[in-house]
Every structure is written in C-alpha cells, then in structure tokens.
Amino acid sequence: MLPRQCRAARALLDLTQPELAERAAVSPSTLRDFESGKRAPIANNLAAIRAALEQAGVIFIEENGQGPGVRLRKE
Numbered sequence: 001m002l003p004r005q006c007r008a009a010r011a012l013l014d015l016t017q018p019e020l021a022e023r024a025a026v027s028p029s030t031l032r033d034f035e036s037g038k039r040a041p042i043a044n045n046l047a048a049i050r051a052a053l054e055q056a057g058v059i060f061i062e063e064n065g066q067g068p069g070v071r072l073r074k075e
Contacts, residue, residue: 001050001060002068003035009058009070010035024052 010020017035021028026045033039040046050060053070061069 001046003037005060005068005070006031006049006053007035009053009060012058012070012072013053013056015056020049020052023056024048 010017013020015023017031018028021031024031024045026041026048030041030045031049034041034046034049041049054060057073057075059071059073061071
C-alpha cells in the first residue's frame with residue numbers, strides 16, 4: 001500500500017486520520033507520517049492500517065500498467 005492509496009481509501013470512506021488510526025489501533029502520528037511520506041510504518045502497523053481499510057470495504061488495486069489505486073467493494 002502506498003501513502004496515496006491510503007489517503008484515497010480514507011477519502012472514499014470519509015474517514016479522518018484519527019478515525020482510521022483508531023480503527024487500525026495505531027497512533028495518529030504513525031498514520032500522519034505515513035500518509036505524508038515522512039516515514040514508513042513497521043510492517044505490523046502497515047498491515048493493520050490496510051486491514052482496517054479493507055474491512056471497511058476498500059479494495060486495493062495493484063500496479064497494472066495504469067498505476068495502483070483503490071475502489072470500494074459493491075454492497
């Protein structure tokens with residue numbers, strides 16, 4: 001997951017950084033620093049952020065010649 005994918009996923013879900021940090025059980029500064037590109041979180045925190053977004057309905061689209069992205073699962 002790239003920082004821009006995280007920002008886009010959060011926007012699709014209309015979540016603030018503190019809301020996502022709480023759902024993922026990571027510190028708000030960890031999420032803020034990741035999304036801004038200041039530092040990469042440890043693997044466990046990155047996995048927790050991704051899992052929280054996926055549980056909320058986000059599908060991560062890997063690089064496919066058009067670039068990575070995100071979308072919401074059909075309900």
